[in-house]
Amino acid sequence: MRRALISVFNKEGVIELVQSLSVLGWEIISTGGTYKLLAEAGIKNLKAVAKVSGFPEILDGRVKTLNPQIHGGILADRSQASHLEDLKNQAIEPIDLVAVNLYPFKETVSRLGVSEAEAIANIDIGGVAMIRAAAKNYQHVYVVVDPVDYQEVAGRLDQNELDFKRKLAAKAFAYTKDYDQAVAGYFAGATELFLNFKKVRELRYGENPHQRACLYQDSGQGIVGAEVLHGKELSYNNLVDGDSAFNLIREFGWPAAAVLKHTNPCGCAVAENIDQAFAKAYGADALSAFGGVIVLNRGCTVAIAEAINQVFAEMVIAPAYEVQALDILRQKKNIRILRVNLTLPLLESKDYKKIVGGILQQDFDQQAVTEKDLKAVNEILPTKNQLQDLLFGWSVVRHVKSNAVVLAKDGLTVGIGAGQMSRVDAVEIALRKAGVQAEGAVAASDAFFPFRDSLDKLAQNGVKSVIQPGGSLRDAEVIQACSEHKMSMVFTGFRAFRH
Numbered sequence: 001m002r003r004a005l006i007s008v009f010n011k012e013g014v015i016e017l018v019q020s021l022s023v024l025g026w027e028i029i030s031t032g033g034t035y036k037l038l039a040e041a042g043i044k045n046l047k048a049v050a051k052v053s054g055f056p057e058i059l060d061g062r063v064k065t066l067n068p069q070i071h072g073g074i075l076a077d078r079s080q081a082s083h084l085e086d087l088k089n090q091a092i093e094p095i096d097l098v099a100v101n102l103y104p105f106k107e108t109v110s111r112l113g114v115s116e117a118e119a120i121a122n123i124d125i126g127g128v129a130m131i132r133a134a135a136k137n138y139q140h141v142y143v144v145v146d147p148v149d150y151q152e153v154a155g156r157l158d159q160n161e162l163d164f165k166r167k168l169a170a171k172a173f174a175y176t177k178d179y180d181q182a183v184a185g186y187f188a189g190a191t192e193l194f195l196n197f198k199k200v201r202e203l204r205y206g207e208n209p210h211q212r213a214c215l216y217q218d219s220g221q222g223i224v225g226a227e228v229l230h231g232k233e234l235s236y237n238n239l240v241d242g243d244s245a246f247n248l249i250r251e252f253g254w255p256a257a258a259v260l261k262h263t264n265p266c267g268c269a270v271a272e273n274i275d276q277a278f279a280k281a282y283g284a285d286a287l288s289a290f291g292g293v294i295v296l297n298r299g300c301t302v303a304i305a306e307a308i309n310q311v312f313a314e315m316v317i318a319p320a321y322e323v324q325a326l327d328i329l330r331q332k333k334n335i336r337i338l339r340v341n342l343t344l345p346l347l348e349s350k351d352y353k354k355i356v357g358g359i360l361q362q363d364f365d366q367q368a369v370t371e372k373d374l375k376a377v378n379e380i381l382p383t384k385n386q387l388q389d390l391l392f393g394w395s396v397v398r399h400v401k402s403n404a405v406v407l408a409k410d411g412l413t414v415g416i417g418a419g420q421m422s423r424v425d426a427v428e429i430a431l432r433k434a435g436v437q438a439e440g441a442v443a444a445s446d447a448f449f450p451f452r453d454s455l456d457k458l459a460q461n462g463v464k465s466v467i468q469p470g471g472s473l474r475d476a477e478v479i480q481a482c483s484e485h486k487m488s489m490v491f492t493g494f495r496a497f498r499h
Helices: 014-023 032-040 049-053 068-075 079-089 104-108 116-121 126-136 147-159 162-191 235-251 273-284 302-308 321-327 386-399 424-438 453-460 475-484
Strands: 003-008 028-031 046-048 097-101 142-144 200-201 213-217 226-230 256-261 264-270 293-295 314-320 334-337 350-355 358-363 403-409 413-417 442-445 465-468 489-490
Touching: 003 032, 003 068, 003 126, 014 028, 014 032, 014 097, 028 032, 028 049, 032 046, 046 049, 046 442, 049 068, 068 079, 068 126, 068 256, 097 147, 104 116, 104 162, 126 142, 126 162, 126 314, 142 147, 142 162, 147 162, 226 321, 235 256, 235 264, 235 293, 235 314, 256 273, 264 273, 264 386, 264 413, 273 293, 273 302, 273 413, 350 489, 386 403, 386 413, 386 442, 386 465, 403 424, 413 424, 424 442, 424 453, 453 475, 475 489
Parallel strands: 003 028, 003 097, 028 046, 097 142, 293 314, 314 334, 442 465, 465 489
Antiparallel strands: 200 213, 226 334, 256 264, 256 293, 350 358, 403 413, 403 442
């Protein structure tokens, strides 16, 4: 007779699992509330763990399975004659399956006002020990920690597949690792950092062909959770660019489109409908858009698909696709087509960057700026249309590598200066990109202007209004320059560096 030890806090699906085992003639050993639930369900061949161990549960349940009769039965290597002899001499019966899940420690400590005594009460000891013991001896013992696996396990018991049992063991070790990290994190407070990422797949290579790379995920949101509808496998650079595109397009409520290259937008636009937004965004800098990532915050239409098929694009990202639009896009063999959910609230609260010898952590930047946050700093006030463009420009410049300046007009980026060593260089590039369209445009800067030279250049090219964080020692000089040039200026009070 084979035996299973069942001891679960999350009792979802456990009755069905045990019924399947019972039909196959397995003896069931169980503890506490699980035993009571199974007894009430009429499970046959059911035995309390105390009957097996010969020792009652003590210390309010803190000690019930920590016993040689239990752990000997789990850990015995059936291929070792000495182990079998020990079992015989100590009258220990082997245990062939362990289904255990643990006290809800993470859920408990995540609640407000939880005392340390309550947290400690939810630290599982015996459960972790049984899971690790069974996982260590996976060649002889099935270990099941996730109710999702119950049905599959019950259906494959007679096959004794070693690869399957090893897969269950790997999942069990990952489960106890996450659990122990949560406990360690609780006691360590902010002095240690524990990150949990699951490997999704190997990538062909990293930023360059000589670099090996792979993808790990935590929440699986954003571009990591996107559905690939067509095209080549996503590369390291595709994922980085796609993440930048995802974060940029989430800024906008209006129909919006953008084209990005090397994580920077070439063009971005909002409009009355998504067709207009795409046409404006791509036309903003069609030369730079070659081979870029196209992102939409509305469904991709036939008109957009036909336009994309006339150019070279690496990837298209949208929340939906018209059926015919998808057929058109699929005519190109290699273009990557992704469907991504833009409506889910992000679970991200922290942002991380690896550096040699350490890792940096900061709050995830979700600082939105609205009209009421703006502070007019000179006597010239922006018009209603200029205000809309200022806020649009600020939403874009937040996603441009620093030093960054964006020129915008009528819901369109007409010039973008990205990643420059001086702010005046960023201004000059944005003006060169904009050409005559700088006339009547607004300018957004991701950080303050340290000198008036940038404002003089903007004014000389027809820029009428400026949005920037403020905070320079020469703010008065910069504001004076705007007044002299009859330009309005507003401060956000927030900087938007992106490194």
